Structures are given as structure tokens and as C-alpha cells.
Amino acid sequence: MPRRKSTSRRVQRRKDVQHGPGGVSGDAFRCVGCRLPVPLAAPGTAHRNHCPHCLVSRHVDGRTPGDRASSCGARMSAVGLYARPDGEWLLVHECAGCGALKVNRVAGDDNALALVRIAVRPLADPRPARRALRTL
Amino acid sequence: MSDTFTCIRCGLVVVTLTAEETRRNHCPSCLSSVHTVDHVEGGPTDCHGRMAPLAIAVRSDGSWALVHRCTRCRELALHPTASDDNQLILMRLAVRPLAEPPFPLDVFATL
Numbered sequence: 001m002p003r004r005k006s007t008s009r010r011v012q013r014r015k016d017v018q019h020g021p022g023g024v025s026g027d028a029f030r031c032v033g034c035r036l037p038v039p040l041a042a043p044g045t046a047h048r049n050h051c052p053h054c055l056v057s058r059h060v061d062g063r064t065p066g067d068r069a070s071s072c073g074a075r076m077s078a079v080g081l082y083a084r085p086d087g088e089w090l091l092v093h094e095c096a097g098c099g100a101l102k103v104n105r106v107a108g109d110d111n112a113l114a115l116v117r118i119a120v121r122p123l124a125d126p127r128p129a130r131r132a133l134r135t136l
Numbered sequence: 137m138s139d140t141f142t143c144i145r146c147g148l149v150v151v152t153l154t155a156e157e158t159r160r161n162h163c164p165s166c167l168s169s170v171h172t173v174d175h176v177e178g179g180p181t182d183c184h185g186r187m188a189p190l191a192i193a194v195r196s197d198g199s200w201a202l203v204h205r206c207t208r209c210r211e212l213a214l215h216p217t218a219s220d221d222n223q224l225i226l227m228r229l230a231v232r233p234l235a236e237p238p239f240p241l242d243v244f245a246t247l
Contacts, residue, residue: 062176079201082190082191082232083232083235087236088238089233090191092193094214101175101203101213103205103212106238113247116241121194122192122200124198125199125200128200128230131223132224134223135223135224136224
């Protein structure tokens with residue numbers, strides 16, 4: 001499906017963070033959810049922060065993405081999805097340890113079934129849909 | 137702590153206590169909130185920007201929570217929804233990713 005390209009896009013931040021063990025630069029990281037090795041090279045994004053198989057991320061950054069300022073280190077699971085006006089999906093992650101929230105653009109090789117599961121999860125409960133229909 | 141607040145976006149005067157005896161942080165009509173709490177380091181912040189509703193997050197018990205993003209400093213916040221929140225805006229936020237999928241969804245019909 002062709003993407004609508006917007007001209008007023010904020011430029012992407014330069015990537016210079018360390019991914020390997022002990023602060024060395026690596027070309028892969030291990031997912032804290034499913035323990036699969038995840039290569040950093042991803043189609044469609046230069047800022048991969050979550051596993052493409054189970055969408056689990058890890059809380060290492062503070063206020064700015066890539067600053068490695070957080071000492072939490074707990075696992076972050078995907079809780080929600082947001083569609084940008086140009087049609088790109090953003091994953092909302094919540095830290096299991098401290099409750100911090102992060103958004104990250106989905107990559108081209110992210111598991112489509114896992115993404116759609118996150119997208120339809122709000123509709124699994126029929127009560128909010130019934131309340132919305134009553135207000136019409 | 138006052139019992140009412142005025143919505144920064146639509147000007148509605150909102151009672152802070154909901155029908156479920158919980159405190160609300162966003163306007164039930166337009167779901168906007170004000171950035172007063174620093175969610176990264178804790179404590180108050182002097183940003184006071186408008187926090188716009190971004191997405192619906194589902195808690196482990198199946199209830200909905202609203203993800204807000206500050207329009208000024210882009211910080212994120214999570215707060216549970218109340219029963220008298222604007223259901224049309226909530227439903228619009230919930231179905232918006234499915235209305236604009238980045239990949240064709242008809243492959244899931246054959247699964």
C-alpha cells in the first residue's frame with residue numbers, strides 16, 4: 001500500500017547509541033520477551049526499539065530517545081496503537097517496572113498479526129462499543 | 137485541591153470527582169488535559185501545555201486507559217477513562233489504526 005508522504009516531517013534524530021553488552025556498539029540486541037536476537041537494521045526505520053516478533057521493548061532511555069538515561073531496565077510491553085495523519089502506525093509501550101510510556105514507529109518487518117492484535121484489543125470488550133452506539 | 141477545573145480547550149467547568157469516586161484529569165467532553173505532573177522524574181512541572189488524547193491503552197483487566205501527549209513538550213501520560221467520557225471520541229481513537237492500516241488487512245480473512 002503506497003504511503004502518503006508529508007513534506008513537513010520532523011527530521012529523524014541521528015543514531016549513535018550503544019546496543020551491545022557492556023556499552024559496546026553492537027549490530028543486534030536480544031529481546032527481553034522472547035530472547036530472540038534482533039538485528040538493528042530494519043526496513044522502514046533507523047530507530048528500532050522493539051522486537052519484531054513479540055513487540056516487547058526495554059526501558060533504557062530517559063526523556064530523549066537514545067540518551068540511555070534511565071536506570072529502570074524493565075521490560076516494556078505494547079499497550080496501544082496510534083495512526084499518524086500520514087498513515088504510519090506508532091506503538092505505545094508501557095514499562096512494567098515504573099509505568100513509563102514511549103512511542104515508536106512500527107518497522108516494516110514487525111509481526112503484522114501481533115500489531116493487529118494490539119489494534120483490535122480495545123474492541124474485544126463490547127461494553128464501550130455499546131456505550132458509543134447509545135450516544136449516537 | 138479544588139473540586140472543579142475549567143477545560144483548557146473547550147472551557148467546560150468539570151467536577152473533578154467522577155461517578156465511580158475516582159479523580160479525573162481530563163475533560164469528559166473533549167478529553168483534553170493540562171500537563172501539570174512530570175511523568176519522567178515525578179513531581180510538578182511548569183510546562184502547563186495542553187495534553188491531547190493520543191491512543192487507547194487496554195489495562196490487564198480489560199478496562200480502557202487514555203494515553204495523552206503534551207502538545208508543547210511531547211511528554212506522554214496515562215489515565216483511566218471515566219464512564220461519562222465522550223464515547224464517540226474514545227471509539228474514534230480506538231478504531232483509528234484499523235481505518236488507516238500500513239499494510240492490507242484482507243490477508244487476515246484467509247487465516
